[in-house]
């Protein structure tokens with residue numbers, strides 16, 4: 349009897365292990381397919397602030413509005429993302445100075461690379477560590493960019509980072525873009541109007557006049573997957589270039605919890621009540637300066653959709669098999685949609 353029980357439990361254990369193994373394998377495959385932009389392949393993003401100057405081999409990022417300077421070679425087909433390095437910038441600047449000196453006959457600068465570097469201002473951004481080493485990224489000043497470099501580089505809209513590879517370089521591009529825009533819009537103190545100074549210890553702009561501290565602007569927002577049994581509430585934005593299916597989304601307001609944002613946004617956009625709100629994961633979404641919080645929740649009561657037509661052009665329930673299969677490999681929204689479609693969503 350004892351032996352039977354024992355052999356049974358070993359068999360059950362074996363079955364359990366086998367089931368768990370395949371579950372893990374399935375999750376791994378799904379996770380690989382639904383990787384989002386900040387989940388870097390074999391690379392680690394280091395956001396810790398440093399007060400260091402760039403050295404040879406470091407990347408200098410140039411950002412104009414929502415466009416970033418990239419090497420032109422990336423624009424051809426499956427070209428690999430690459431940015432300007434300090435030595436390329438210094439060399440081009442030296443040639444530029446030498447040409448100017450030749451023209452005027454006055455030797456203002458002997459083309460010494462250290463002098464040239466000292467005449468430019470760089471802002472430290474972040475580092476990305478890969479198996480090949482650590483890459484450091486700095487922000488350069490657009491008006492110091494020698495025009496000759498536009499033969500090998502061009503300013504490209506940030507949307508290229510949705511597709512271009514490798515993923516850690518795309519992440520670097522869009523993150524640099526967000527930081528650069530924050531620096532551009534944080535030059536003067538909002539309280540007293542004085543010119544701000546870079547803090548020495550952290551990523552913060554300090555007002556020398558009134559002491560106000562200005563930190564990077566990060567706007568929290570929710571992405572909400574509202575489910576009703578095997579149906580998912582899917583939406584399309586009104587009046588936007590993005591025409592694919594999305595989920596309910598909206599910004600947190602002052603004075604509410606992030607769960608209250610979920611309830612309010614769902615009610616405002618589609619007029620539905622929800623329950624069993626479960627946090628899924630977050631995503632820094634630099635394309636719109638947002639920090640996204642993904643939630644799954646269930647319909648509570650009546651399923652009649654009352655669409656806010658100013659925000660949405662479509663709002664409807666789709667069964668798992670009706671949801672289009674499309675992995676964008678970048679957005680939290682897409683990952684959540686695909687997880688629901690595959691019958692694998694958090695907390696259920």
Ligand SMILES: [Zn+2]
Nearest residue numbers: 537540555558
């Ligand atoms: Zn001030």
